[in-house]
Amino acid sequence: MTEGSTLDLRGVTKSYGGNVVVDALDLSLQQGEFVSLLGPSGCGKTTTLRMIAGFEHPDAGQILLDGDELTGRPANKREVNTVFQSYALFPHLTVAGNVAYGLRQRKVPKSEIIERVAETLRLVRLEQFADRKPAQLSGGQQQRVALARALVNRPKVLLLDEPLAALDRQLREEVQIELRLIQARLRTTFLFVTHDQGEALAMSDRVAIMNGGRIEQLDDPETIYEHPATRFVAGFVGQQNFFEDVRVEADGVLVTADGVRFRTAAPVRGDRATVAIRPEAIGLSPETGENTVNTCAATVEAVNTLGETRQYVVRSAAGGTLITRTARTSDTHRFAPGDRVLASWGADHVAVFPASSTH
Structure with a gap:
């Protein structure tokens, strides 16, 4: 006991x-x-x-x-x-x-x-x-x-x-x-x-x-x-942005098929992985530019108010979709459909799982 x-x-x-x-x-x-x-x-x-x-x-x-x-x-x-x-x-x-x-x-x-x-x-x-x-x-x-x-x-x-x-x-x-x-x-x-x-x-x-x-x-x-x-x-508790079959490069950077690049705070094993990021961990700024590690140039597709939070659905230039959420009280920039933005997130918010994992 x-x-x-x-x-x-x-x-x-x-x-x-x-x-x-x-x-x-x-x-x-x-x-x-x-x-x-x-x-x-x-x-x-x-x-x-x-x-x-x-x-x-x-x-x-x-x-x-x-x-x-x-x-x-x-x-x-x-x-x-x-x-x-x-x-x-x-x-x-x-x-x-x-x-x-x-x-x-x-x-x-x-x-x-x-x-x-x-x-x-x-x-x-x-x-x-x-x-x-x-x-x-x-x-x-x-x-x-x-x-x-x-x-x-x-x-x-x-x-x-x-x-x-x-x-x-x-x-x-x-x-x-x-x-x-x-x-x-x-x-x-x-x-x-x-x-x-x-x-x-x-x-x-x-x-x-x-x-x-x-x-x-x-x-x-x-x-x-x-x-x-x-x-x-990760999938059962809360909402996630999942990226499947992500390639792991030699320097530890993870790259999706459409070119979104991640760096995680923890070491990654293997050559393929699944990446997950919470919507509230992704920030949007009114900037444009090329994708870099842990950033993604995108266009706002939809905006929804969910009580105390505001949800944005954005699409990357390569066609992938991200869901982001911010507290309305701290939402310094109000975006509208069609706006070009830069999505970004911290390495400590990048969760990585084995590519074949379903559990």
């Missing part, structure tokens, strides 16, 4: 009908961490959560909680609780009744139930709704009731399976902040499953990017975004 960790998965594998859904997965969560499993549908993140909860059983590997083996232990004997996408609240019970349900099933003394339910409802700011039924609450309030019902049991690990997916964007963003604040106050270990990259990056201490049943990268959100470990991570 990793020192100081709450939850450890070692070589956990799960297959259905010969299809490997989770493939020898290793993962350790530290006490009080907020970790997200992020990936496309079918990557194995929900199956991983269900195995930790005890709803599915691994074919191989170990799941340990504070060093104790969970594999084979029934779900109701594990010190973990789960919040699902469908809140599964009992419509005939009040908010307080829903939150108290698990404690009553465990035959906790009534006086303790009353105290713990009140404490938990205060935590999620629902104490004034204790006597209401779920149908009388908003979606965000129902989500907080489901959270309170799980937290009142004082689990060592709280598992959250896309619990915000049913909320509209504005409410989802509000609940994200509330959920993170609650977790920070409690210091309960949270494992959060989502396919929403913005949600994972905004809420987590660390993010595990899953693909094909494996973790491709496990890092803090900034490292995931700024330094993706694989081409899959």
Whole structure:
């Protein structure tokens, strides 16, 4: 077991009908961490959560909680609780009744139930709704009731399976902040499953990017975004300008088929590569000239306003397309379709992956 960790998965594998859904997965969560499993549908993140909860059983590997083996232990004997996408609240019970349900099933003394339910409802700011039924609450309030019902049991690990997916964007963003604040106050270990990259990056201490049943990268959100470990991570998290089958010259300069040239801050291996640059890493200036390393003469084709950012689609003289984004508040030059510009970027923003890599 990793020192100081709450939850450890070692070589956990799960297959259905010969299809490997989770493939020898290793993962350790530290006490009080907020970790997200992020990936496309079918990557194995929900199956991983269900195995930790005890709803599915691994074919191989170990799941340990504070060093104790969970594999084979029934779900109701594990010190973990789960919040699902469908809140599964009992419509005939009040908010307080829903939150108290698990404690009553465990035959906790009534006086303790009353105290713990009140404490938990205060935590999620629902104490004034204790006597209401779920149908009388908003979606965000129902989500907080489901959270309170799980937290009142004082689990060592709280598992959250896309619990915000049913909320509209504005409410989802509000609940994200509330959920993170609650977790920070409690210091309960949270494992959060989502396919929403913005949600994972905004809420987590660390993010595990899953693909094909494996973790491709496990890092803090900034490292995931700024330094993706694989081409899959680079393409899945945020937007990229990809340049495929780039030739690597003797001096380490990379050259595309249409003549765009790159120099990266890190050494490059092999003679072919894939290059990626974030749209916000590319700057535009009202200049013209020939292509040099990490610059590209281009023409603006389209301009779009995306809330706080302005997006430009530019085409190089050789026909390649770049997408760039700048904050509107710092956009010193406003370009229009047809304007000739010079696109430029720093060597430290050039990510390079093996040419044959699809992961």
